[in-house]
Amino acid sequence: xxxxxxxxxxxxxxxxxxxxxxxxxxxxxxxxxxxxxxxxxxxxxxxxxxxxxxxxxxxxxxxxxxxxxxxxxxxxxxxxxxxxxxxxxxxxxxxxxxxxxxxxxxxxxxxxxxxxxxxxxxxxxxxxxxxxxxxxxxxxxxxxxxxxxxxxxxxxxxxxxxxxxxxxxxxxxxxxxxxxxxxxxxxxxxxxxxxxxxxxxxxxxxxxxxxxxxxxxxxxxxxxxxxxxxxxxxxxxxxxxxxxxxxxxxxxx
Amino acid sequence: xxxxxxxxxxxxxxxxxxxxxxxxxxxxxxxxxxxxxxxxxxxxxxxxxxxxxxxxxxxxxxxxxxxxxxxxxxxxxxxxxxxxxxxxxxxxxxxxxxxxxxxxxxxxxxxxxxxxxxxxxxxxxxxxxxxxxxxxxxxxxxxxxxxxxxxxxxxxxxxxxxxxxxxxxxxxxxxxxxxxxxxxxxxxxxxxxxxxxxxxxxxxxxxxxxxxxxxxxxxxxxxxxxxxxxxxxxxxxxxxxxxxxxxxxxxxxxxxxxxxxxxxxxxxxxxxxxxxxxxxxxxxxxxxxx
Ligand code: SF4
Ligand code: SF4
Ligand code: SF4
Numbered sequence: 001x002x003x004x005x006x007x008x009x010x011x012x013x014x015x016x017x018x019x020x021x022x023x024x025x026x027x028x029x030x031x032x033x034x035x036x037x038x039x040x041x042x043x044x045x046x047x048x049x050x051x052x053x054x055x056x057x058x059x060x061x062x063x064x065x066x067x068x069x070x071x072x073x074x075x076x077x078x079x080x081x082x083x084x085x086x087x088x089x090x091x092x093x094x095x096x097x098x099x100x101x102x103x104x105x106x107x108x109x110x111x112x113x114x115x116x117x118x119x120x121x122x123x124x125x126x127x128x129x130x131x132x133x134x135x136x137x138x139x140x141x142x143x144x145x146x147x148x149x150x151x152x153x154x155x156x157x158x159x160x161x162x163x164x165x166x167x168x169x170x171x172x173x174x175x176x177x178x179x180x181x182x183x184x185x186x187x188x189x190x191x192x193x194x195x196x197x198x199x200x201x202x203x204x205x206x207x208x209x210x211x212x213x214x215x216x217x218x219x220x221x222x223x224x225x226x227x228x229x230x231x232x233x234x235x236x237x238x239x240x241x242x243x244x245x246x247x248x249x250x251x252x253x
Numbered sequence: 254x255x256x257x258x259x260x261x262x263x264x265x266x267x268x269x270x271x272x273x274x275x276x277x278x279x280x281x282x283x284x285x286x287x288x289x290x291x292x293x294x295x296x297x298x299x300x301x302x303x304x305x306x307x308x309x310x311x312x313x314x315x316x317x318x319x320x321x322x323x324x325x326x327x328x329x330x331x332x333x334x335x336x337x338x339x340x341x342x343x344x345x346x347x348x349x350x351x352x353x354x355x356x357x358x359x360x361x362x363x364x365x366x367x368x369x370x371x372x373x374x375x376x377x378x379x380x381x382x383x384x385x386x387x388x389x390x391x392x393x394x395x396x397x398x399x400x401x402x403x404x405x406x407x408x409x410x411x412x413x414x415x416x417x418x419x420x421x422x423x424x425x426x427x428x429x430x431x432x433x434x435x436x437x438x439x440x441x442x443x444x445x446x447x448x449x450x451x452x453x454x455x456x457x458x459x460x461x462x463x464x465x466x467x468x469x470x471x472x473x474x475x476x477x478x479x480x481x482x483x484x485x486x487x488x489x490x491x492x493x494x495x496x497x498x499x500x501x502x503x504x505x506x507x508x509x510x511x512x513x514x515x516x517x518x519x520x521x522x523x524x525x526x527x528x529x530x531x532x533x534x535x536x537x538x539x540x541x542x543x
Contacts, residue, residue, distance in 0.1 A: 002323045018450075028462070053465045060462035062539055064444075068454035075459060078448060080539070089383065095320035095330035114319050117312015120329055122472065123254075126384045126442070128536035131468040137312025194449045197535070199441045200383055208449055 011178030013205035023077030027163035044135030083204035270300025272405020278365030339367030458541025493520025
């Protein structure tokens with residue numbers, strides 16, 4: 001049924017730390033690796049070895065430059081996968097019932113056997129979290145690694161999403177965002193986690209942690225005052241050198 | 254949005270076909286026999302042809318039957334049901350007129366209602382999308398209905414009605430363009446809200462997630478041809494509305510009526526191309542595009 005549950009027992013999702021993400025794309029690769037071999041149809045590539053390569057990914061990392069008014073620009077790496085929205089527009093538009101949101105944990109999934117590949121759910125998602133696989137012609141999206149997190153065949157430390165397990169910077173966290181006492185909820189509260197495009201009314205479960213303000217280097221070297229740069233209004237030898245070089249043809253004035 | 258030929262053909266011809274079915278359904282003195290056969294054949298060719306074209310963009314058309322199941326939440330599902338219902342009812346009504354010379358009016362009224370419902374549900378598939386601010390507006394259903402009824406009236410030879418409805422449709426289209434051009438901005442969705450980084454400073458897309466293209470860019474970020482939008486809008490107004498209206502005003506015979514219809518159809522195809530090609534999906538913002 002593509003009507004949404006009024007509430008879910010848990011709200012499993014990810015918390016992504018924009019402060020610590022180094023933009024290494026390890027989560028992109030591990031996500032593709034795990035999900036092409038497990039849940040549902042594989043994630044195909046087209047023209048993988050040509051200049052026109054493209055393929056299906058459930059997680060992609062953008063990079064943005066942010067220019068504050070009075071400080072140096074910042075580069076922010078920005079991983080993005082399905083946000084498992086509470087008010088998921090992708091689910092309600094689906095004509096077949098292939099898209100659904102699970103009552104037990106809030107994960108948004110596609111039952112690929114029912115999917116007709118109409119693409120309307122991808123139209124309805126503001127975040128670009130759904131991609132129609134060009135080979136299998138069914139809709140693919142992040143499963144929150146539903147086949148890992150409950151998988152008792154895996155060692156306990158591996159029962160988390162592949163992207164979270166792989167991230168070398170610890171920038172991705174997995175947990176129940178419906179439980180205010182969970183580690184992820186605490187993290188969101190502490191760091192001021194926010195929603196993407198709140199005005200779209202999707203109520204995303206996944207949260208993003210803002211980059212921390214850049215430190216201002218304190219003056220700590222007691223020798224620093226003695227190492228002041230050479231005065232611009234040079235006197236003596238430096239002054240003579242400055243004038244002499246400027247006087248040469250093409251010399252800086 | 255990518256202006257796929259299948260959806261352009263679908264929305265144009267189905268709209269016209271169901272519009273014609275509407276007028277046949279409410280006609281107090283509906284044609285019978287051969288004349289009725291020709292009208293119904295045209296209507297079904299357009300309505301069904303359009304629906305068939307729409308299945309060309311499905312990844313798995315063989316499962317299309319499943320699309321009738323989610324009418325509780327999905328406008329696409331509702332559209333499918335409305336279309337099949339209308340086609341079945343109007344087939345019965347048409348059979349009465351063609352083969353028995355009998356007009357079963359209540360069936361016609363029901364079918365006409367179904368035709369309206371079909372066009373309305375089609376328009377709501379687009380209107381419901383908050384992600385495409387240009388479409389998320391009252392002008393979308395208004396335009397779909399006005400075009401369908403106006404085009405249907407033109408096809409069924411109702412001169413005065415067609416004249417009024419085409420004028421209305423032209424006005425609604427101009428309004429849709431006027432409001433549409435500022436809808437993305439007015440929606441409040443921007444790269445700043447998409448990334449949540451606007452509080453720090455000006456956000457600029459620095460590097461995309463991949464070197465090549467992807468499904469999202471192909472499907473949602475269509476910029477090719479947008480630069481010809483102004484010329485295409487004029488061509489649309491001319492073909493879809495001005496030429497047929499002028500012909501209707503000057504008086505119609507069989508040849509000019511055909512000319513009016515052909516011009517109108519060409520104009521609506523153009524209009525629908527613009528409808529898709531000019532629609533900005535908010536996901537483009539993540540790529541620094543629109
Ligand atoms: S991020 Fe997109 S695909 Fe995921 S639940 Fe939200 S709307 Fe649906
Ligand atoms: S592409 Fe598949 S999952 Fe998405 S709306 Fe269509 S049928 Fe549903
Ligand atoms: S949770 Fe799993 S499917 Fe989702 S982005 Fe991470 S690795 Fe990919």
